[in-house]
Amino acid sequence: MVSTKLSLPKTRLLPTIATTLVSNGDRFFVPIMTDAVIWDCDGVLVDSEKLSCSAWLPVLRRRGIEVDLADIEVFIGRSDQAVLDHYRQAGYPLADEILLEREQEYYTTARERLTSFAGLREVLDDLCLADVPVAVASSGGMDRIRFSIELVGITRYFSVICSASEVAKGKPAPDLFLLAAARLGVAPTDCTVIEDSIPGVEAAIAAGMTAIGFTSTHPREVLESAGAEVTFDTYSELWPMLEKKN
Known part of the structure; x- marks a missing residue:
């Protein structure tokens, strides 16, 4: 420009x-x-968008949810609660504690790459x-x-x-x-x-x-x-x- x-x-x-x-x-x-x-x-x-989205992958996969980066990227701009609510509505009994776990995944990666x-x-x-x-x-x-x-x-x-x-x-x-x-x-x-x-x-x-x-x-x-x-x-x-x- x-x-x-x-x-x-x-x-x-x-x-x-x-x-x-x-x-x-x-x-x-x-x-x-x-x-x-x-x-x-x-x-x-x-x-941080890719770092933020990627932090969800191991957390969800540990609970048997098959997910890739594209599945999470559709939530860019929305809150982590929106992601959690989506998978709950899909039938996965996810506890609120998953949000803290996801945050820790993000912090670990961000400290090196953000x-x-x-x-x-x-x-x-x-x-x-x-x-x-x-x-x-x-x-x-x-x-x-x-x-x-x-x-x-x-x-x-x-x-x-x-x-x-x-x-x-x-x-x-x-x-x-x-x-x-x-x-x-x-x-x-x-x-x-x-x-x-x-x-x-x-x-x-x-x-x-x-x-x-x-x-x-x-x-x-x-x-x-x-x-x-x-x-x-x-x-x-x-x-x-x-x-x-x-």
């Missing part, structure tokens, strides 16, 4: 809508005006310089969210962290993003959400927020069909898309 401006200001503060036009392939659009940015965690802040995405820190730094508040709102449990962002060294950017365990309904319901907006003290319509999943994009739209899709998990067409305003492939493309609203 490129901007029609020859260069950004040295401070890289949010670009001015009157002088900037952003190109995404063969389409052009003005930057998205926002007062806050809300981030999903898995697949957006940290490159990374953040290239260019993410630069965007977070720029948002901080521009005084744009940010939050994490993830379908994962609070312990896992904190573990992930601490492991990759980005905890300091986020004063607001929200987990699906804190709301009545997870994504694609809007509850989680509405909670994040309330804690930030920003109106939902003034928030922009960065998401990689279909349920996440749908939740952002249901909350009255603008959704930007990150193609780490799904292609552009899938995310835009779900309601994403625009998509990006790398974090170097995200910065020109944003403009501070107030």
Whole structure:
């Protein structure tokens, strides 16, 4: 993605809508005006979707459930409870303790392999310089969210962290993003959400927020069909898309 401006200001503060036009392939659009940015965690802040899905495999297989990665990937963007409920409804008498077992599988693998995405820190730094508040709102449990962002060294950017365990309904319901907006003290319509999943994009739209899709998990067409305003492939493309609203 490129901007029609020859260069950004040295401070890289949010670009001015009157002088900037952003190109995404063969389409052009003005930057998205926002007062806050809300981030999903898995697949957006940290490159963890496959690690997270893979953690289910040994846990379920130990209980005689034949499952492969594709069977779990359909739940990307939803909570671990949704996976558990699915297999219970399929007739498997799974106890709640399986969730803790699955978490331990994830932690073991993540300690060796979890990374953040290239260019993410630069965007977070720029948002901080521009005084744009940010939050994490993830379908994962609070312990896992904190573990992930601490492991990759980005905890300091986020004063607001929200987990699906804190709301009545997870994504694609809007509850989680509405909670994040309330804690930030920003109106939902003034928030922009960065998401990689279909349920996440749908939740952002249901909350009255603008959704930007990150193609780490799904292609552009899938995310835009779900309601994403625009998509990006790398974090170097995200910065020109944003403009501070107030």
